[in-house]
Amino acid sequence: MKQGSGMVLAQEEDCMDGRIARRIATGGLVALVALKLGASTVDVAAYGVRPDTGENMTPAISRMLAACTNGGERIVLPAGRYLFRPDRPGERTTAFLIRGARGLTLDGNGATLIFHGLMNPFRLVDSRQIEVRNLSIDWERPFITQGTIRSVTDEYVDLAIDRQHYPYVIEDGRAWFTGEDWKRGVDGYNLLYDAATREILYKTRDNALGIDFNKRAEEIAPGVIRFFGKPKIKPPLGTIIGLNHGRYIVNGFDVNRCADVTLRDIRAYHVLSHGVVALRTENLTLNAFNIVANEAKDRVFSAVADGFHLVHCKGVVTIENCAHTGLGDDFLNVHGRNCVVHKRIDDQTVLVDRAECTDAGDEVWLLRKNESQRREVCRVAAIKPVQLENKRWGYEVAFTEALPTDFREGDFFENKTWNARLIFRHNKVLRRHRARGILVSTPESAVIEKNLFSTAGTAILIEGDTDFWFESGAIRDLVIRDNVFENCLSSGSETGGKWEWGEAIITITPSHRPNSVTCEPYHRNIRIEGNTFKTFDIPLVRARSVRGLVFRDNTIEHTTAFTPFAWQKAAFWFDGCREVTVERNVYADTYAGRTLWTQHMAESDLKVTDSRAFTVLPCPVEK
Template identity: 45%
Template sequence: MKFILSILFLSASFQLLNAKQVIQITDFGAIPDSRKDIVNSVKEALTSCSGQKDMILNFPKGRYDFWPSHCDGSEEVTIGFDLNNLKNITIEGNGSEFIFHGRMQIAMIHNCEGITFRNFSVDWDRPYISQAEIIEATDSYLDIKMDKQAYPYVIENDKIAFVGEGWRSSYTGNNLFDKNNKEILPQTWDGALGDIFQQKVEERNNGVLRFYGKSKILPPKGTIVSMAHARYLTVGFHIHRSKDTLLKNITIYHALSHGVLGELSENITMYNASMTVNEAKGRIFSIVADASHFINCKGVIKVENCTHTGQGDDFINVHGRNIIIQKIVDAKSVEVKEDGIYNTIGDEIWFLNKETAQRGEIGILENITPIKREDGSRGFLLSFTDPLPKDLKVGDFIENKTWSASLVLKNCKILKKHRARGILVTTPKEVIIENNYFHTAGAAILIEGDIDYWFESGANCNVRIENNIFEDCLTSGNRDGDRWQWGDAIISITPSHRPVSSKTEAYHKNIHVENNIFKVFDAPLVRARSVKGLFFTNNEVIKTKTYEPYTWQKSAFLLDGCRDVIIENNSIDDNYETRDILIEHMTKDQIKVGKDQNFKIDFVKNIKTYLN
């Protein structure tokens, strides 16, 4: 029997090897550990894959360097891996280091299917972020100590400019990190030091720089400051109009915007693919913006076993677009802005009323025409197969129904070692957030639906937040009633649609927060606006003393215009003394609270709940 099994195993292995054709990057001139540019080698190797299927581009383990085609300050972006119209191709790194230089994008995956990147790390020798230790902060100057070799700069006319490989920048968007645990310094947000780095500077002894003036706050000695020198330059991995993409066992130490951006793509999986601080180099930062961001995708966005640290924005954001109707052209056509690009012919499109924010009739896109107006602005003419809704007007919205993705996020760690929030998700498809550990600076989970600023759609219909641990989240949440601070509660559900009465139709539906553990130092558990079917059940709430309470929201729950709310069967620590549920645009009978929960329901009084 063992002999037969061995034969079957060998046969299966032989078939697998023959199913994948392996090509070596070294056959195209790439030399590991040589520090020579391999961009052309990669280009030639990928060209050889054109028209082929089931190919593996193999990188023998080593260091491989990617250099931009221009190093003279040009805004042109060089792409390391440029994949177009390829199918079933695997990039196998074998534990290699991919080192990028200057203004570069890691990968473009356009109009592809079945692409896998696996088993490598990515970094920049000179990242677009610098860091320094604060030596002293006073009312008249700020002293910092910086490694000039790692983070080179020049001083001209008493002002500092940071330099890199083919770039120079005076931009210094800053965040502060605790010297001991390397987490975001509590109760600090963006630009914590103000514009101090644009002020007069002088070099002093032992690598110390003195900036004259008073910084916005005076942080403790030893605090570490990160200084980003760009914002949204170019993404790391851009997945565009592609299907079945897998990023597996990848460590991304740096990228010049989002680590991963998916647009109009179907089925994207990130498995143990993390944006991570390169601690071996003494850093406290990783990438410039979001770890991952997905706009108008479909199928399933699956994120498992990822731990992102040091990035300049949220852990993940999944959403569509609320596209403003600028002009009704005729009975079947409208004009929209440039974000009309997030549509394809044949898509199902919801029409949304601006006042109610409710999805209405569905239209089918028949034609999409780019337009340029007399004022120079650009947009799209969208034509539908059937007449537009009779009550549609300028200022209303359209939302793409076809390009809406579900999200499965499991076994991840969402930590304080990056700015802002944890998970942002607005999609009509199913959302499962399960078995994760949250230890965030801002809100752990933010569910919005935006019709007044970012215009990120859309209303959620089925969200399950289960079996997670939330520990001491919200150390840089909303302290001052300011929407630009990083969230009101551990779970914040704040669409921009505002209820006007207890009968206003809810925006979101069916959000379940069940079987989680909340370890909290402050009051806010949930803030929710305009939800029908909000369940907070079978959770455990444990009071900690890790930090001092400070938040703007003083109640456990702050609810606005919600319907069918159930709060029951939760185990609540006696030391968690906040038992208030504050409501507005609601009636008390729209909430069911278990008798043993000891919560008191009251109406909002003397609180400005709609923030700036």
């Protein structure tokens, strides 16, 4: 035994069933470290991991995972309910931290994980061959409050709120919403849900009421709060509302710089931001990972933000058999990052922001903002974080070779090394969540097939952003086939405004805006084939800046599910596209779309040999 600096190390070794257990006591804290002879099942009870105790399992899980250092461990949680709380009140804490692991499997065995406060359920870092499966997660007190509209006038809105499930206080004439260790107001992203269908209410979007829920309020009866202000609309009484208490708080699953990760048979009833965020990860499978409203608790909401958000992953990303409801944002967003040059320091060095997914040794494309075409390929020699003038952090990036003289401030680079192939199939992308369906921007091949899309906004959005979110990924090979699009755009673009939820069922709108009939497009090779569109409105496709766009062998059916209102009055709207083919599609007689809009295109850019004769017109406005 050795003693020093207040630390006591006591070691006992016992051999049982081929396992060696070593007990380490550090400052009075006892941790059991399982040293296994080869791959084996971890004895979770030895670490104090037990279900249905009502105790905080965060410390026990932390000890157990810290001991999984040999590779090939298999963790099976006994079925039951596990509670998790932060290390300290109000502190962001990770429950399952898997760092540097190899070949680890965590089987929840149907366990229910219940979180309190600012918890990050899972964080995977620098790990390989990891599988997490068979569990559900939820919060005792979610960071969204659900209410029902009891009354609405020109002066106020009354909300009925179950105070037992969504506690609140009225202080100094305003409402505060509370949890065990938090007290918050209302964020601007609040949504309305139809009382009967529990879907996003027809023709509503963010903060449709236009009420500031952080201003004057009073409790007019037990469990009924009157929020003062003139609402922009008067929805039907009984309409359900979700009030967010934050926007991007803590993710459900963080997967950072990992490889060969599978998350399957997981049900997330609530997370405090995105369901899954994966950064710089190679080969990721999400199978039957469902982020859904907990209907047993009568909820309409689930995640505060996106379902899956994947940035500069590579290898193959497979997403299948997933169905989400109640999301606070899009089902899926897969993209890279346009790193904008703030300053050219010297011939080989630039200052950029948001380059966290770029490392030394990566190849990048250089792009000029005025044309947005991938040009020179350069290799990163070194990258280091620096603080920018506005107190945000940026990155100083040095290259192995001199940069072109015309590559300067305002231009950007895009990582060439880290981009993923996408397989998205057998999923249900439903109207019961905010905004769009899926956002796809990757230069690698992508297949979107055999899915059901029934979205409040555009079903599939393909961008390439150089002026707001800077999400990169000019498409080079995308197939959209054998999907069903059912009554999408029930909250689509009504006026053409930026923050509405999409002009057409499939919307392709990169930041690059063509300005002539000779302008080279941003995207290439997008094929939309063999799909069924069941639509109450007219817009099918809006596409800007695509070379090689095909819309072929699709069936278009007309429904009366909603009253049409879309701003785009043409079935197709093509802007600056080249080599466009529309052929062999079948249209219901009652489908009203008979017009096709074009901009910045020559007559030879468009070939229509279809069962319906379309009138080709110039777009009536510049958008």
